[in-house]
Amino acid sequence: MNTIILFVTFLALSSSTLAGDETETAFHYKKGALADPSKWSRTKKEWKICGTGKRQSPIDLSPKIARLIHNSTKLIQTYYKPVDATLKNRGYDIMVSWDDDAGKIVINNTDYQLVQSHWHAPSEHFLNGERLAMELHMVHKSEEGHLAVIGVLFREGAPNAFISRIMGKINRIANIQDGEATIGRLHPKDFGWNLRKFYEYSGSLTTPPCTEDVIWTIINKVGTVSREQIKVLVDARRGGYEENARPAQPLNKRVVFLNEQSTRSTPSSQNQIHIY
Numbered sequence: 001m002n003t004i005i006l007f008v009t010f011l012a013l014s015s016s017t018l019a020g021d022e023t024e025t026a027f028h029y030k031k032g033a034l035a036d037p038s039k040w041s042r043t044k045k046e047w048k049i050c051g052t053g054k055r056q057s058p059i060d061l062s063p064k065i066a067r068l069i070h071n072s073t074k075l076i077q078t079y080y081k082p083v084d085a086t087l088k089n090r091g092y093d094i095m096v097s098w099d100d101d102a103g104k105i106v107i108n109n110t111d112y113q114l115v116q117s118h119w120h121a122p123s124e125h126f127l128n129g130e131r132l133a134m135e136l137h138m139v140h141k142s143e144e145g146h147l148a149v150i151g152v153l154f155r156e157g158a159p160n161a162f163i164s165r166i167m168g169k170i171n172r173i174a175n176i177q178d179g180e181a182t183i184g185r186l187h188p189k190d191f192g193w194n195l196r197k198f199y200e201y202s203g204s205l206t207t208p209p210c211t212e213d214v215i216w217t218i219i220n221k222v223g224t225v226s227r228e229q230i231k232v233l234v235d236a237r238r239g240g241y242e243e244n245a246r247p248a249q250p251l252n253k254r255v256v257f258l259n260e261q262s263t264r265s266t267p268s269s270q271n272q273i274h275i276y
Contacts, residue, residue, distance in 0.1 A: 012191050012273050028208040031245050037246050050210035056249035057203030060126035061218055064252060066258035067201060075104045076195060076217065076259075080114065082187035087166060088180045089173040091238040093118045094181050102188055105140050105148060107215070112140035112148045114188055121152050121234050124245045125218055134225050134233070135245070136191060150217045152193045157224030162190050167232055174236035193219045208247045220258070 027043060035043045041051025050056070079095045080103035088095045095118040102114045116139050123135035136152040154160065162172075166183060173179030197220040204212040234242055 016256050046206040053212050054252045055203055055212040057206050058124035059251055061199045066256045068258050070260055079103045080188040081271045082185050083225050085183040085186035086180055087169050087183050091177050092241040092244055097246055112142050115141045120245045121230055126248050133194045133230055148215050152219045154223045154225040159226040163229045170232050170236050196261045198259050
């Protein structure tokens, strides 16, 4: 049995909570702003790692930098279920939260409950040198408070079915700080992604304090979103957050895995991922 070592740690606090505490006045994305991404490390001493860290996110992903592995979905599994959900305008992004237990992912026998989902436009992660139109983050949290985040990339094209479903609700809370709208019953799989092929690496929060304790799982299959849908999501955010994506960060010799479910697993060929 092949053993592949991932040096992965998880965040002890929710990225959504951190962003909610800090974003309102402390940092911005617009280039040239008082606290744009190039200045985050100098804005607060607690954020120094934003400029000095060696495992920062997002990064540029491609097969050229990745180590190809096969059939490790037994170590990353999804167990979701439909429950009522709420849409919220946090000013710097649009978030979907679940009103009850919407299920979990399991990584190496540890449960990570689904907490919330939100979008970045343009995408934070690059794919083959290209920054795409949008990125969805599915944030999961363990009982100990650690995070596992799944990212889904979108390019401009055909309308996204899920966003089409909630367009009217997004418009209803546009430019309303902390505005909320009830979505109703929502299955996390309605976002439309799977774990057939994905990148995995150890990185950081993409917002201050840029803590280097996040596992990133980025789905390789790129979805589509229409220009109108991008505009609705962008226009709904408060002024100064028309773009909410951090620039790509250096890889710094980190190991990136590309997990491809294209070969049949056997007891002798299954990969085991140890998480530290």
